[in-house]
Amino acid sequence: MGKEKIIPVFAMILLLIGVFSSIYVHANQVNKDTININGNEYTIDEIFSLAKTKTIETDEGEKTGASLEELMSKVGVSCSSCSIYTFKAKDGYQQTVDYKTLKTGILTENSRVYFPNTAHALWVRDVIEIEVK
Amino acid sequence: MNKKKMLAGIIVFGSIWGFSEVILGSLIAEAGYPSGGLMTGFFAIPILVLTRMIFKQPGMQLGMGLIAGSLRVFNPFIGCQICSAIAIMAEAMLFEIIFYGISTDFKELKNLTMQTSIGIISAYVIFVGGYIVTQVLTPIVAGSGFYLENLIVFMPRILAAGVLPALIATITVPTILMVKKLDLSIKDRLYYSTAVGITIFCWVTVIGSWVIFS
Numbered sequence: 001m002g003k004e005k006i007i008p009v010f011a012m013i014l015l016l017i018g019v020f021s022s023i024y025v026h027a028n029q030v031n032k033d034t035i036n037i038n039g040n041e042y043t044i045d046e047i048f049s050l051a052k053t054k055t056i057e058t059d060e061g062e063k064t065g066a067s068l069e070e071l072m073s074k075v076g077v078s079c080s081s082c083s084i085y086t087f088k089a090k091d092g093y094q095q096t097v098d099y100k101t102l103k104t105g106i107l108t109e110n111s112r113v114y115f116p117n118t119a120h121a122l123w124v125r126d127v128i129e130i131e132v133k
Numbered sequence: 134m135n136k137k138k139m140l141a142g143i144i145v146f147g148s149i150w151g152f153s154e155v156i157l158g159s160l161i162a163e164a165g166y167p168s169g170g171l172m173t174g175f176f177a178i179p180i181l182v183l184t185r186m187i188f189k190q191p192g193m194q195l196g197m198g199l200i201a202g203s204l205r206v207f208n209p210f211i212g213c214q215i216c217s218a219i220a221i222m223a224e225a226m227l228f229e230i231i232f233y234g235i236s237t238d239f240k241e242l243k244n245l246t247m248q249t250s251i252g253i254i255s256a257y258v259i260f261v262g263g264y265i266v267t268q269v270l271t272p273i274v275a276g277s278g279f280y281l282e283n284l285i286v287f288m289p290r291i292l293a294a295g296v297l298p299a300l301i302a303t304i305t306v307p308t309i310l311m312v313k314k315l316d317l318s319i320k321d322r323l324y325y326s327t328a329v330g331i332t333i334f335c336w337v338t339v340i341g342s343w344v345i346f347s
Contacts, residue, residue: 003234003241011250014257018296021289028289086283093287095272096280119216121271 030090035111036129037075044109050074056106056116063114065106072102077132086131087113087124095122138324139190145328146184147200150177152335154221155205156342170294173224173260174301178252179309181228186310189237191229198225204336207343216270224263231255245307252306257299264291 034041042050051071055064072080081099088094097105097115101122105115111127153176162168181194202218202225231254235241242248268287273279 004247007241007254008246008250011253015253015296015299017292018257018299021292022296024289025293086280092290094283095277096283097277101275101277118277119271119275121216121268122275122277 025092028092030128032090032128035107035127037071038077038130038132040075042075044111047071047107048109054106056104056114058114058116063106063108065108065114068105068107068113069103071107072132083132086129086133087127088129088131089124090126090128093124095124097122139188139193141325141328142184142188143193143196144200145332146180147197148204148332148335150180150197151201151204151221152339153180154201155207155339167294167297169264170260170297171301173263174256174298174305177224177259178256178298178302179305181225181255182306182309183312185232185237186239186312191233191237194228194232195222195225198222198228201225204339207339216267216274219270220263220266223266224259227259227262228255231258239310242310248307248310249303252302252304253299255306256302257295260298261291261295264294 034043035047036042037047047066051066051068051074053064054067055062068085069080072083072085077083080102084096084098085102086094086096101115101118104117105113107113107127112123112125113127114123154172157176158168158172161171181197184193184197198221202220202222205218205221206214231251235251242251265284268284268291269279272283
């Protein structure tokens with residue numbers, strides 16, 4: 001098969017992969033108002049009543065939210081310092097941090113986590129789950 | 134094509150690419166639009182194809198990627214400049230791989246089907262490849278470590294995001310290839326002075342933004 005056939009076929013395959021991935025992403029998008037932390041569901045109000053708020057300085061200015069360090073101890077994580085934490089967003093995006101990073105972070109009222117002095121990639125938006133391992 | 138002219142081409146077009154990614158890309162992202170896809174479809178792919186067509190030199194686009202990546206190190210609007218710089222270099226490398234099998238005079242790309250197809254392939258692969266590189270490097274540079282599981286669950290979204298630049302490239306690549314029919318010639322004296330002027334403008338603007346906004 002010559003280039004004249006391979007290239008259009010390959011282009012079509014890539015487009016189909018993209019289209020089916022789009023369908024998959026939209027079909028699997030999770031919409032919920034609670035955040036699952038360590039296996040239990042919490043509303044954002046419950047989270048803010050459990051943990052004190054704190055303000056951190058980021059390269060996008062000051063951000064205020066519930067202290068993640070305190071939140072983890074309040075939701076019953078037995079060994080905060082020896083666990084790793086995966087923040088999962090409703091669009092499937094997820095990032096994992098260790099305790100050293102977690103203890104500097106906050107969870108805001110619009111369900112976004114921030115950590116000072118880290119790449120923005122770790123600032124997961126629309127968090128629906130915090131998995132503790 | 135003499136080497137001096139090609140080197141000037143690498144620097145000026147690499148600077149334009151880096152400048153557009155840093156300044157324009159950041160403005161588009163700030164406005165809430167998918168800047169990565171729009172920049173790849175409207176700027177990266179056209180500029181890569183255009184320079185390949187004009188200079189007919191394999192390897193040149195990798196050099197442009199190194200220049201554009203160097204400019205991205207001075208991007209004040211993102212969190213991981215190094216990751217972003219490496220990602221753009223990876224995009225240039227992927228372009229070189231895709232166009233390795235295409236002759237420098239683009240004789241295979243004579244009809245619209247081939248032009249749109251190569252547009253789709255190059256834009257999709259380059260965008261998805263750059264996206265994956267960023268996803269791998271950012272957590273490593275951030276110090277939190279790379280977790281393969283995080284990338285795997287996010288892959289459908291990355292693959293889906295590649296559709297936008299691919300569709301844009303179905304228009305931009307044939308448009309750029311139409312330029313081939315025009316006789317674009319420029320006198321050497323004008324070529325070098327224009328190249329120097331554009332390069333200085335790009336670097337001063339980006340580094341100036343970095344100084345002001347960092």
